[in-house]
Amino acid sequence: MASEAVIVIENLRKSFGNLHVLQGVDLTVNQNENVVVLGRSGTGKSVLIKILVGLLKPDSGYVSVLGQEVETLKGRELDQFRQKVGFSFQNSALYDSMSIRENLEFPLVRNVRNLSRAEIDRAVEEALDDVGLSQTINQMPSELSGGQRKRIGIARTLILKPEIMLYDEPTAGLDPITCIDINNLINEVKERYKATSIIITHDLTCAKATGDRVAMLLDGKFERVGTFDDVFADSDERVQQFYNYNFVN
Numbered sequence: 001m002a003s004e005a006v007i008v009i010e011n012l013r014k015s016f017g018n019l020h021v022l023q024g025v026d027l028t029v030n031q032n033e034n035v036v037v038l039g040r041s042g043t044g045k046s047v048l049i050k051i052l053v054g055l056l057k058p059d060s061g062y063v064s065v066l067g068q069e070v071e072t073l074k075g076r077e078l079d080q081f082r083q084k085v086g087f088s089f090q091n092s093a094l095y096d097s098m099s100i101r102e103n104l105e106f107p108l109v110r111n112v113r114n115l116s117r118a119e120i121d122r123a124v125e126e127a128l129d130d131v132g133l134s135q136t137i138n139q140m141p142s143e144l145s146g147g148q149r150k151r152i153g154i155a156r157t158l159i160l161k162p163e164i165m166l167y168d169e170p171t172a173g174l175d176p177i178t179c180i181d182i183n184n185l186i187n188e189v190k191e192r193y194k195a196t197s198i199i200i201t202h203d204l205t206c207a208k209a210t211g212d213r214v215a216m217l218l219d220g221k222f223e224r225v226g227t228f229d230d231v232f233a234d235s236d237e238r239v240q241q242f243y244n245y246n247f248v249n
């Protein structure tokens with residue numbers, strides 16, 4: 001049976017003045033697939049993610065997510081759509097003045113009406129359990145390590161049970177062992193939630209561990225899309241430079 005396409009991007013273009021960031025991006029992501037987006041700084045990875053969730057409008061092209069053309073969504077429709085698409089920010093984006101419990105409750109209370117106290121408690125406990133950090137429930141973000149904060153950031157996204165997860169540099173700034181933990185968590189989310197994920201990273205170990213396919217953004221387009229090994233078997237200088245830079249430096 002052919003896999004269902006959950007994200008379809010065709011000939012997507014986006015410029016800021018004379019800066020032509022996305023210059024004809026094509027990509028299809030299938031149900032329950034992890035696709036890693038690679039590219040040097042400033043190549044437009046975050047711009048692409050923002051277009052996918054309707055935070056930026058494309059200049060032209062077609063973007064459909066979960067069967068909906070994102071650009072056409074407004075108001076309540078856009079709110080409902082965004083609940084199905086979890087966005088895990090690079091800096092974890094936790095509220096420092098709130099406990100871990102309060103941080104996790106926040107998206108639930110804001111997005112899902114009429115939940116009982118018991119339902120909220122259960123959802124928070126489940127999300128914390130999913131990321132293996134139940135014991136931190138009454139702690140403050142400042143008391144946690146960088147890796148734990150990343151996990152809590154992911155738990156806070158998972159609490160709404162999204163169909164799509166977007167990870168923005170999930171392993172940035174973490175030591176290699178903690179990176180492996182986060183990679184494993186991303187793969188567990190795929191298995192447990194049957195989620196479809198896009199993972200933006202500069203970390204090739206993360207790309208190899210989590211990506212069913214990797215897509216490399218070069219000069220405004222996904223010129224190389226395939227398995228990690230296929231993409232890096234390419235002798236193109238830009239591809240090899242990216243690989244060598246990651247492992248030599």
Ligand SMILES: Nc1ncnc2c1ncn2[C@@H]1O[C@H](COP(=O)(O)OP(=O)(O)OP(=O)(O)O)[C@@H](O)[C@H]1O
Nearest residue numbers: 016019021039040041042043044045046047048202
């Ligand atoms: N709202 C905006 N207005 C003007 N320029 C923007 C805007 N958003 C992004 N850009 C520019 O678009 C380019 C791509 O930015 P983007 O944040 O997508 O890069 P990136 O690939 O995610 O980089 P990094 O890996 O460093 O996070 C950059 O040159 C950036 O300055």
